Amino acid sequence: MKVILPNGDTQELVMGSLTVEELLQHFDISPGEVLVSKNKxxxxxxxxxxxxxxxxxxxxxFGG
Known part of the structure; x- marks a missing residue:
């Protein structure tokens, strides 16, 4: 899968089926700080x- 990270870097991963939560754990990203889109x-x-x-x-x- 093609993954665009928050910093704009793109990575190609071949990992089989996994959940969004597992993907975020792979990149050590807290789920409370990001939104994830799949096919837009x-x-x-x-x-x-x-x-x-x-x-x-x-x-x-966050902020005002």
Missing amino acids: RIIPEDTILENDDDVRIMQVV
């Missing part, structure tokens, strides 16, 4: 990801 749609942490998915991990900014 925001998805929850329990979504299963496959090798042919395009995934983007986006940093959430």
Whole structure:
């Protein structure tokens, strides 16, 4: 799968099926600080990801 990280770096992963939560653990990213999209749609942490998915991990900014 193609993964775009919050810093803009792109990585290709071949890991088989895994959840969003497992993907975030792989990159040591806290789920409370990001949103994840699969094929341009925001998805929850329990979504299963496959090798042919395009995934983007986006940093959430807090403040006023």
